[in-house]
Amino acid sequence: MSAVAPDNILERPPSARSSSCTDSPHLHPLRAGPTLSPEAFAPIRRRMVLNCCKWDPQVGDVSTLAPFPLLIGRADWQQLCSTAEGLARELIAAEAELLGRPDLHRKVAVPRPLRNALAEARDRGATPAAVRTLRFDFHWTPDGWRISEVNSDVPGGFAEASELTRLFADSFGPSMNLAVPGDPAAAWADAVAVAAGGAPVALLSAPGFMEDFQVVSYMATRLVERGVAAHLAAPSQLAWAAGHASLRAAWYDGPLGAVVRFFQAEWMAQLPRSCEWRPLVVGGRTPVTNPGTSVLTESKRFPLAWEHLAAALPTWRRLLPETRDPRDAPWRRDDGWLLKTAFCNTGDTVAARDLVLPQRWRAAARAAFLWPGQWVAQRRFETVPLATPSGDVHPCVGVYTIDGRACGAYTRVATRAVIDYRAIDVALLVEGDRVQEGPA
């Protein structure tokens, strides 16, 4: 793709480092880049939907692809990468320790069938991981970066992180000295291809969930580019013999080199007995990504186990807001707390009195009262809005680590302080030699 001519830039970005929150002690490390004209943006959108499996570019009245990028200074990006790698190291250590502590599995809301499988994994050894992928969601606050969660089980957003970012970088050309922060899909596919050893790979997802189908479809194309046969399938179509996985499907019936589980771990506990899901957690010899043990740290109740672990988790303790069992937090009278389910994804169950409709708040409060072990209360943090051509937004920078190395970001913006399914995907580009204007 050729670089965009100046005429195709519809709107200049707000002045560098401008922010609606001028009293922030730290200047915002992000700023909006130039908005592409409709003529320049249309080919990017088209390429995303036709070639990169971005099949939900419109949600209701919201177009989910932003026509402008966000920019971050190189030093700020390196700081995020370093922090994410630290979080990943601590998480992996804590997860290994948690695996050996079945007494804590109920505390972090692991469903009973999974608890049994994890207890067995402690003794027999967990099924090996093909690659371990994590995504940490960072938000800029008056006190610096904070994280809202880690996507430890089935992180998505690869097409947006790899392709949308590259298309924007190509559009602006080298003259603007912008670089992509990484290609997480390539790093992931390289690792899975190696783990599979040239054998076919099955990518599991739940039927009916187009949001998930598009992720596995995109990742499958990246595997095919590497000469790996890739097949979309459902968990019920796996068969195991002596720990080795095979796919039993009409279009492919044979052994697998690796299994990609884009099917939430806690859902596996609901599968019928006829479905052989346990080797995804324990006893399998075919590598799986992410491994079933990731459910231990995917749980939003993971912080409730910290006090029982030897792992210190200093970076986590510094960046994650205080998290408590709903029975131990004053969320009913203090609006400084929010509620979410233990296995909340894409912000769908996040609730606070002033954040959601009264009906929804009442439903969440009732559920947290009746089933407190399935919920958490978390102290809210203030995010610093960012001025963009679309108005003030709240950015969330999801930094991937793949086998412990930071390698790119899935970035979204929302007009509200919660990132959910209505959030807009935006490319994050790294500015080459921008002078750092303040403390990071």
Added chain:
Amino acid sequence: MTAEQIFELWAPQGARWSQWAKPVLFAHLGLPRESPVSSAGRVELAAPVAPPSPPLAGIEPADGTTAVVVDLPGAAGVAAGLVLAESGYRPVPLYNAVPSPSPGGPIPGGSVAVDMAQVLEALRAGAERVGVARLPDDAPPAFLLDARRRTADSRVLQPGAFDNRSVSLPTDFPSANLLLASGIRRVIVVQLDEGQPQADLSHTLRRWQDAGMEVLVLATGAALPGESGGTSGGTAASPRPITVNKPRWYRHLWHGMLARLGLRTNPLGGFGGFLPVPSAG
């Protein structure tokens, strides 16, 4: 004609409702079984076969106040869209089924829950006809759905089959506010029978009805042209006003999840139980 050119004809950049067009099928136009690709990398256009037309004479030419939702099985929906394009409506394909389990691979015959081969072919063959209609950018929409999307074919939905069933959600459509602001005050649902719309679609229609839009149904009859036992032509019925019943879990926080949960009513479906949200975090 390339896949991009076909997509551009169905969802031209400047048209008001193009952004809602679902790209899934267009992204698969190059699949071997349906569309042999020449050495030049171009999708070979099938011989222009005019799809049989459902009886839609009861729908008045577009005047900007009426939208259409076509909920017919398979390629019949595309055929209806082409007829409506000639009456001034902008067909907006909302087909959301992944047609093949193997990227770039052929669609295995008889083992895909909802076989999209004929719909793919109809979209390809009908692209030029949509272009010839020269619709204005603000032409009112005719949203095209596949009535088979949730049910599949029980003969096909065996354990080894690729389960590509899907559901229609309110977020697949513009809001009532946006439609009303665009001057659209009523919607005609084209479906096989005169009963209530499909349960998943009812969530959208009921929202529109609650916002003040009038909902009408046009029944094409159980046997469509091109369907088994059907004949060409058919009687031209008139749309009939209906009251869309409040569907189960209407406006429920987790309706999207529950709708998809409904897919597991087939014992061989891939669902395992209570599925709160998509896996993608």
